[in-house]
Each structure stands twice: as structure tokens, then as C-alpha cells.
Amino acid sequence: MNSTNDTCCEASGSPAPSGPMRSFRFLIRGLHPRLLTVCPFGAILSRPMWVFRYLPVGCTHGYSRLAPSGHPAPRRSPLLSLAFCLILLPCGLFARGPLLKRHEYSLPRMGTIFRIELYSADEAAASKAAEAAFARAEELEQIMSNYREDSELMRLAREGASAPFPVSSDLYDVLSKSIRISELSRGAFDVTVGPLVELWRKARTMGRFPDASELAQAKALVDCRNLELDATRRTVFLKRAGMKLDLGAIGKGYAADQMLTLLQSRGFRQAMVVAGGEVAVGAPPPGETGWRVALETPDAGPGNPPCTLLLHDAAVSTSGDSKQFVEVNGKRYSHVIDPSTGLGLEGAASTTVIAKEAATTDALGTALSVMPVADGIRLAESLSGVAVYMVRQVGNGWKRYASRGFPAGCPGR
Secondary structure (H helix, E strand, O other), rough: OOOOOOOOOHHHOOOOOOHHHHHHHHHHOOHHHHHHHHOHHHHHHHHOOHHHHHHHOOOOOOOEEOOOOOEEEEOOOOOHHHHHHHHHOOOOOOOOOOOOOEEEEEEEEOOEEEEEEEEOOOOHHHHHHHHHHHHHHHHHHHHHOOOOOOOHHHHHHHHHOOOOOEEOOHHHHHHHHHHHHHHHOOOOOHHHHHHHHHHHHHHHHHHOOOOOHHHHHHHHHHOOEEEEEOOOOOEEEOOOOOOOOOOOOOHHHHHHHHHHHHHHOOOOOOOEEEEEEEEEOOOOOOOOOOOOEEEOOOOOEEEEEEEEEEEOOEEEEEEOOOOOOOOOOOEEEEEEEEOOOOEEEEEEEEEEEOOOOOHHHHHHHHHHHOOOHHHHHHHHHOOOEEEEEEEEEOOOOEEEEEOOOOOOOOOOO
């Protein structure tokens, strides 16, 4: 074997046997060299007793049988009997399975860095699966991007107000999920927020507040109830001309779900996909009870390190303004927009959501950021398998809120 720490080892090089081991040495003398690779008694006897289930009957104890004269034959030594049976047992019977190694891959997708981490004994297969997962993310970006003029979403914006527009199953699925979250949050999450997103992008670039008249015009186009889906024909109709959709608050989560599903379909169940602030995880890594996910919250600092969650077969997203915001006249506005006011949220804050799917955590992270804290916690607690943790700046300090079911360990829990 390659490692001296392995349970099985070569018989040559072992100390000279004595006592019952002498008998064992006598028995193996003259056998083919391939039969000399066995597990020593010490290694076998140190194993749990289930190992012996695989030995032939009579191998684990002495036995007696009738001699020709009708008298019982002497009982054999248990150790000698076991040794005889083990001569023909290949060392592989007690060898460990394939060693799972950690593999990590990353590529830019959807304006951020997507990362895959998985465990596999086959590096080539792992690499091919990761490549396919990133290709799936690229496919979804071409469907959902509002930066690419030739994307399916942008074609819907141009043509969807004149007649019902046939869409792909992915786009229809994302829009269906979006409408459900919009209804649950009473409009706090709204994918028709596209015109407002465009205005605030310009505001961040130019460093000035959006023009009031432009803000009013854009806000008039925002209402998810003007988005009409036909499940039978799989079409989408925009009831008002000028409507634009923005999937920035659900698209990356949906992509993370799809990538993880692809990896699992290829046998890589111990996998994690990170898509910016959206994380989807499968079965735990080897020897662990879950994946460790550190939360990015604005209150983290030298005296308050980020709290870490331990998750498996779940998703988590953190929505906040730590990286995307604009300051105008001394006020800080988040990239998260309140559809009811058309304004970016004010003040440092973060909202972390745990659920089964990353599309849900992504969308709910935005919705619960917009909603009042008490209403957000109420909504989270009304949904099966959903938990939320919020950090809000109040004056010069921080307040933390958590729903029932959110794991202990974070400040305020």
C-alpha cells in the first residue's frame, strides 16, 4: 500500500512471529505471493465486530467434529482458526473506499463571481460537471440579463406589450416564482421595478439624486399586477407599454439552484454553489454535519466577528448595501429599491434568509429588506422552512432581529 498508516500492509517486514503466530507462518509458507497480502491480526481485531460477519462459518472460533473412532477431535486454537481463514481473504476486504477530495472552481457570471465547491474521488468527472454547471449559468444569463440587448428578457420588454410573448420554461418559471413572492410580500418585491433600477444606476454613476419627474414616470410603470402569465400557452403579456423587468433580486438565486441540481444529477451530492450573496448547498462534506457559511452583516467588526451557519440541503441569501449604494447630499441610498416610493433604502442594513431554494431566499431577502421588521418576521414565520435574521442600524448602534427557527449563534439569537 502507499501509506504506512493504512490498515492493510504487506506481510513482509513484519516482526518475527511467536506462539500461535508461528503456526500462521507455517500455514502461509509456500503460498502464491499474491496471497501473502493480508491484514494482521492486530488490525483485524481492532476493527468493529461487524467485520467478522464476512468470515466463513467456523472461522471466528474453535470447533469440534467427530474423529473416525467416534471420539471428538481436540479443539483448535481460536487464533489459529482465524489465521487459517484469513489467509485467503484479500486485503481489499478491509480497505477504505475511494478518498473524496475537495475541488473548487470559479468563473464570472451575472456581474459577480460564481463559485462551486464539491467533493469527489474523480477529478476529471468533477471538472466536467463544474464546466456543465457554469455553462448552465451562462445559458440562464442569456435568458435573464437586462444588460444584454439580445437576451430573452430584453426581447420580452420590446415585444411583450404588443401581444403575448412566448417564453422559455426557465423565464416562465422565474416569473411565476417572482409573482408569488410579490403577492406574499404585498408588492415589497416586484420584478417590474426595471424603470426605477435604470434611474438609480444613472444616479450611482453620476452621483446625483434622480430627477423628480423621471422618478414619477418610472414609478408609474411599476406594478406586478400588470404582468400577465398564461401557463397553457407559456406566454407573458406586459399590460403597459414601457414596462421593463429586472430579475436582479431572484436571478442569481435561481441560477444557483439550477447549478446545484445539475451537479447532483451527475452524482455530486456533496456540493455547494455560491452566486454572489446567494448560496445553495447539498449534502454535508465528508465527516461534517453541514456546510459552513459565514454571513456578511454590516455590524461585523474586530469585536463582533461574522457569525457562521452550518447548513445542508438548503439555501441562504444575504441582502444588504455593503457593496452597492450611492451617497447623495450626505444620505446613503441602497441598491435595494422600495417599489412603493421608488427610492433606494436608507441606512446600513442586512437581511439573511434561509429556505429550501436559493430563488426563494434571494427574492425574500429583498422583500423582507423593504418591509417593516415586524411584518417581515411575521411573513417568514408564516412560510414553511423559512427563517430570517435582520441587522438594522439605529443611530450609532445596531439592532438585530430573528424569526423562529433561525439557527442560534448569531448576535441577538
